[in-house]
Structures are given as C-alpha cells and as structure tokens.
Amino acid sequence: MKTKFLLSITLLLLFSCDYNTPKLYQTETLKLQAISEHVWQHTSYLNTQSFGKVECNGILVIDDEEAVLIDTPTDAESTEELYNWLQENDIELKAVVPTHFHVDCTAGLNFLHKKGVESYGSYLTLLNASRHHQPIPQNAFKDSLTIMVDDHEVKFKYFGKGHTTDNITAYIPSDKVLFGGCLVKALGWSKGNLEDADTIAWPESLSELKLAYPDVKKVVPGHGKIGGMDLIDYSIELFTKK
Template identity: 45%
Template sequence: MKKILFLLVVGSIFCGCNFSKVKEEGEQYVSDNLVIDKISDHVYTHMSFFNSESFGKVACNGMIVLDDGQALVFDTPADNEASEELINWVKGSLKAEIKSVVATHFHDDCLGGLQAFHSHGVPSYANQRTIDLAKEQEIVLPQNSFEEFLELNVGDEKVNVEFLGEGHTRDNIIGYFPTEKIMFGGCLIKEINATKGNLEDANVEEWAKTVKKVKAKYPETSVVVPGHGKLGGAELLDYTISLFE
C-alpha cells in the first residue's frame, strides 16, 4: 500500500465524476464508497477505500465471480457500509445470490465489512491462519476454515482458494478462476511499480518464494488482480518476485 495509490489509480478512474451521486453506466458502478468494474463475462472487480494512519486514504481491491445467478466475493469492502452497498448491487443489478465471501488475509481491507455479509446470511471462508490471527484482534471472524486448498462452487463453475506460503502476511491466500484464468492475488501481489508497502506483518524472506509457487501452480494465468492498484497479467507476479528477491 502507498500514498500515491489514490492519485494514480482512484484519481484516473474518478476524474470527471460527481461523487455526491451514484453513477452506473454500462459495465461500471461508481459511488462515494464503492467502484465496481466488469472485466470479463464472469468476473467483476470491486474497489473500496480504507483510511490508514500510515498511508492515508487507500483504494482496496476485491473480486466477484458470477455464474448462473450465483456470486462469490473475494475480500469484503473496507467497512460494513460499503459491503452493504456491494451486496445490494449484486442482488439488484446482477440478479444474483452471494453464495460465499472469502477473506484473503486478516487485515481490515479484507474482512472489515464481514458483519454485513453475515447479516445477510452469506457464509464466509478463510484460511485457518487468518481466523487465528483475527481472534487476536477481537474482530468479526470468518465462519469456515481450510488449511491449504479449498474449491468453492459458483453456479456451474468452480473457484480455487489456496494458501501457498507467507508473504504480505503469514496467512495470505490467492483465488483462481480456472475457466477464465483470472487470479485474485490480494495483497500478496503488487501492481507494477508499487513499493513494498506495509511490511508490519510481512515475511519478506519468504515473499518471493511464495509468489514463485503461485506462478508455477498457475502458469496459464491471464489476468491478475492485486490487493491494491491496477490489475494486469502474469507480469505482476514477476514484478512482485523481483521486488522481494
């Protein structure tokens, strides 16, 4: 995470928008709290905003996988208000039921809005390491755990959720949608030209090794969505490896 995210990423998206109103045109939804973009037939990104004492206002990415009237959400928006907005948008605009929400690590930019999903009866999933770390923070906990690998259904599609090692945190996981070869890398993966960002809970010695495992496991990845910043291709994996080697 870094201060220029808001200027480079959010500013470029929002230029010319009226923030006091909700805007929904074609394949994009924009409000004060939330931005949703369609990136493929089955996949949308969502972006919300987290106020950090160290980095200021930070744009945080998540991902939605959609099929046959069902949806899976990777990472909640940063708070319950934005999460409620996302849930209502999925129900109203996509005419879909959210079948599950997955927190990719224990920081607020991944599960800060978890209570909103629970209030709507949406089951939540996380690595057991995430749940253990979240318990120490005395925050809302994901309901279902896994250790290394989890396969979740979305309509007739399947989505992989996997822990391949430590990096940004001890518990960071990735999501992968095989049908369209799209990866949600979360905060394990950096956008091009990003700095190392928040290392408070990081394992910098293992970070590059973990991303090498991700790249080896999913060599056909065509799109990568990082936890913050612009999405790209497999070059984001290579950039992250080089940043921490």
C-alpha cells in the same frame, strides 16, 4: 429476467473495450467493473496513517444469478452497497472468502453474516483475526478450498507467507483470472505495509504461485491496477532486492 438481460448487454459492451472502460457501477465509496465473462473487480477505499487514502481491490465471481465474494469492501457501509447491488440484479451471494485477516479483507464480514451469507477462511486467517480482534470467518480450511459458482471453479490456495502469514489467493480457471490479493503488488508500487509480513518467505511464495497457474491471463492485486503475470514477476523482484 429484464435485469439479467440488461446485465448481459452491459457485459458484452464492457468486453469489447479495454480496462479503461468506464465502470459499470461507481460511487464515491465503491467501484464495480467486469474484467472477464464471470469476474468483477470491486474497489473500495481505506484511510490510513502511513499511506493516505488507499484503493483496495477484491473480486466477485458471478454466474447464473449466484456469486462468491473474495474480500469484502473496507467497511460495513460499502459492503452493504455491494450487497444491495447484487440484490438489485437478482444475484444471490452464496459465500464470502477473505484472503487474509486485515480490515481491507474482513471489514464487511459481520454485515454479511447477518444477511445469512456463509464465510470461509484459512485456519490461519481465523487464528489471526481472533488475535487481532478482526471479524472472523465462520468456516475454516487448511491449505486449499474450491467453491463452485454454477459450473465455474473458484480455487483458493495458500502458497506461503508474504504480506501476512495467512495470505491466500483465488484462481478462476474458466476465465484465467487470478486474484493475488496483497501477496501481489501492482506495477510501480512499494512494499507497502510490512507490519505482519515475512519478506524473506515472500518471493518463494510468489514463485510457487507462478508455477501453479501458468495459464493466468489477468492478475488482480490487492491494491492498484490489474495486469498479467508481470505483476508476479515485479513482486518477486521487489522482495528479492537487497
């Protein structure tokens, strides 16, 4: 109870400030920050040949001592660090959902499976993960899935091809927060890794996403800074340009 009280006080302080508020939790390998009443952004790091050291975002939806994780951190060690932070705050991780099959979404799945955490992914993610020898979610869904965190919906949906053929998004209506994942680009970012992309379908998928959630207030991209619906507009323009 004491830990939960301190967590609530920290949240109150965080929400009186803007996105530049110092992180609640930060090490060299993991950052955690509350971005709304029930949603936390996690950021870990991936060393790449083409783009150097890249910040990779995911989110946690937390309420009433339970949580759902969207995308794991980029390796087992930082996933364990996040898991331990939840444990120290008496929060049970009830499920994890990677938004596509790449390592910056799935790297921590095997660790979490050993801890008894259920994982879910679109059937396309399961197929792609298997083909590319990445960790595989335990349970499949077709186009959409809703998971409850206490009485808060986390709505997962597939809008079409883009960064990959399987990229999905997560929307939390109560907080009006959208996790666009790698389907959505942060302002000023390039097209990024296109190895598994469909750049023709990408703008249409984004347009469908924008139509589905007109009330979104905050958008979290897979990489880079949080924003609003302007991130979706920027991403549409980026992939519409010839």
